[in-house]
Amino acid sequence: MNLLGAGILKGMAVTLKNFIGSYFDKERLNTLEYMWQNDKSLPKRAGDYPKEEGEQLRPTTTVTNYSRNFPMLLHDDGEPMDTIRCVACQICERECPPQCIYIEKSDDKKERPGGKPQFYPATFDIDVSVCMSCQICVEVCPFDAIVMNSQFELSTPDRFNGLLLKRGDLLKSNQYYHKIHPEEAADRDKRIADDKAAKEAKKKAAEAAKEAKKKAAEAKAKSEAEANSKEESKDPSEPPQTSTEHNKEENTE
Amino acid sequence: MNWELIKDILLATVPLLVIFPTMFALTTWVERKALARIQNRIGPNKVGVPMSRYGGKLSLFGLGQPAADGIKMLFKENIVPTGADRLFHLLAPILSLIPAMLVLCFLPLNFPWLTDEQNSVKAFMLDGAVIFFFAITGLNTLAVFMAGWASRNKYSLLGGMRAIAQMVSYEIPLVLSAVVVVMTVGSLNAGEIAKSQDGWNWFVFSPWGLAAFIIFFIASLAETNRSPFDLPEAESEIIAGYFTEYSGFKFALFFLGEYIAMFAISGLAVTLFLGAGDGPGAEAYPSLKVIWFLAKICVLIGIMIWLRGTLPRLRVDQLMSFAWKFLMPLSILNIFITGFAWHAENNNEEYGFTIKAIIWTASLLILYLTAKGLDKVNRANIKPRTYQYGE
Structure with a gap:
């Protein structure tokens, strides 16, 4: 059987402990006072700062x-x-x-x-x-x-x-x-650099693809020229071959 | 024109108007400091005497804070809502301060510069001072509701309604617990009540007096809207309650009125139960009585601040059931116990210590068991909250 009002007294004991403790235990105080009040090396007024x-x-x-x-x-x-x-x-x-x-x-x-x-x-x-x-x-x-x-x-x-x-x-x-903000700035710079690198890589890839396409077009032109020379002996209704097939042929050759 | 009388009246009243507002200013500082320390903060410690022009600053632990607050309040804009009733919006803070100030004169503060021949200007020597006290503090409720109604703001009105319900409910245990002292002394004269407790015969040193004091203290917390009964001004629920729409000096008046009411009701508690001005050395030096009286008020205010730092706010239904189902039956029972105890003690004086021990044990046992029983009955009715629309 718990005493009537014991909870209130218990709570009051806790607050009293905190009240008294805050005067003796500096660790308890989590307030940072306005900086130049405590740091003696800093000027006393905001206006004095260089x-x-x-x-x-x-x-x-x-x-x-x-x-x-x-x-x-x-x-x-x-x-x-x-x-x-x-x-x-x-x-x-x-x-x-x-x-x-x-x-x-x-x-x-x-x-x-x-x-x-x-x-x-x-x-x-x-x-x-x-x-x-x-x-x-x-x-x-x-x-x-x-x-x-x-x-x-x-x-x-x-x-x-x-x-x-x-x-x-x-x-x-x-x-x-x-x-x-050292950490945040480092993260951001890293991300920017990564993005830039990725962009560069993409650009390179795009250039390579362009190069390949150019080559393919050249090859196609070449094969078409060859086909044209053969056309005299073959059926003219036959559809021209696609460029990829040309590529394959080139690769296999 | 009776200039002598006017001089006496001023001698009796002006000190009250100096002492209590000064105590108010210091209490706001103490309260902020104490609450801060309870929460492991530092509290106001910067405002002092500004002397930076002459090098350095005299901060005095932030004792300049009340002055700074006061100046700020004075120069703030007075905002009145468009839909508000301007007259009553203005009257409410004034009406909340006047009764609080008025009842101070019913506290038996016997200033040394007033002799027995000047009893006619001492309001506490009035037959019925205690009745007057309760009657006039009751006006406070009207001011609070006036503020809530005149603001034309639903939160203000809710705060006002809550205040009325709370103050009306807690007035009953407050008065009923004061009745036991009036019964024992046989007088409503605050001076008589104070005199009957001289020589450490404080009423709090009796079983029924102790119970009545606890009930009185709890009810006075509710009467002055102090935590944990600060529902009329619950910030998390209804912004600031009835003074939501008040700013600047009107707000300061409300604030002042509230604290003066706290002092007044603590003063009454000191008068009724804590021996008024009685204390070590008071017999030899009667002027010490004023000091003791004020010191006891300060102790009670300190406990109020301590409680504010400790307890969470009650719910409305808990508040009401606590007044009607717990405090009121207990205070009525206490009246009967007081009667029995008084008769048992006065008719059996030859047994001396034995009868005292019996009275103490029996009364405390009955009161405690009743309180425990009431608590158990009330708790049985508390069920998990059901919601009509929500989950």
Whole structure:
């Protein structure tokens, strides 16, 4: 027979244990305080941080590698606008659930390193006051051009323009991406390389097939010429042989 | 114009309006800190005196948080829904604060600067102070329903309806458990009740007083919408209940009213059961009584916070059956036990300790077995929930 109300007392003992334990056992506290409060080597205020090139505030080295906030645009090594991956296909703009992306396609095409001339975004704005950090734009992008940033210090006194990130604010180098999300960036680069290799292999295969076809056509022409010379002695109503059979004959010969 | 009287009235009331709102501000901080620690978090620890311009910051464990909250509340936009009844939407938070503030004067806080000659301004010396207390706290229900109705929001209305059902139900065990003290003292005068407990004769140190105190405490949790009885403002079910549509300062008024009501009802519990201002050194230095009284209120508030960090919320049917099928029969039984115990003790004084031991054992046994039996009967009626439309 259990005592009436014993369950409540048991529960209260558990909470009391946690309450007191949190003062003596630092292991219990799982809250990470705002970074520069504890790290004495870091400056005391956000404004004191040295700005790195292409970054608004400070390096986001203190958040985990899995932290995601708002999207950013990637560019490869070189001048940002020369190596931007985005081709202004506007898939992300159409897929964005809260409709926070605004893209204007360029009129001219631009040469890309190791590729054909492509369009580029003349305007690429993301309203981070609307963005819900769903990462759908990242998932739909066929060019690996948009990925998630982990920068979170975006507070600004300007409610409208300050929270509207322009193309220049969004452009980040691939190295920066490697710095904030090493594993993810490595995976993505590997996939891009694999895709490229597969594409190359396919291209080669297609070229080989083309070559074979060309050869086959030559062979066909040859055999037809031979047939024409024989036609005088044979029945003219006989249908001409197909090219594959010609190939076989060639192979067997 | 009787300026003397007005001065006395101000001397009796203004301290109440200073002490309790200050305690409210500190309690919000303590509550956030304690709940955080229970969940192994740190809690508010940043807001302090901003001195960053002069190098460094005085954070004082986040003690500036109540001030920051207050400033935030003051400057927030006052949003009134389009379909709301503007007048009653405005009146409801005011009406929820007024009764809570008003009943504070029925607590026997005998300030040292008021002598016996100024008894006429001490509201707790009124014959019937306890009745007044219950009558005025009952107004709170009206404010809550007014808020729910005037907001023109289904969640607000649901919260208001729940609050009415809950407060009306729990008022009964609350009053019935207070009756035993009134019976024993023979007075409704809060000052008399306090005086009769001087010298460690607290009513909680008696079998029926202990039972009545537990019932009173549980019912007071429900009366002030505290967890685990916070159904009228259940966030996971009905957003914020009756104050869903309140923002800014009106919300702050509701918040303040709720906490002041908590202090008031804890103060009544202290008056009735915990010996009011009695404590070590109170006989020699009567001014210590105010300190002891407030300290006991703080202990009860601490237990309320502790319970909030521990218990999950009840279901509506559990809440109702707990009031009507468990607390009410028990509190009625307790009245009878009090009568028997009082007569047994006063008519057999020559047996001294023996009769006391018999009364203690018998009363506690009867109360416990009844509670256990009621619990068993109530549990028998709890069946797995059946759904009409769902699986």
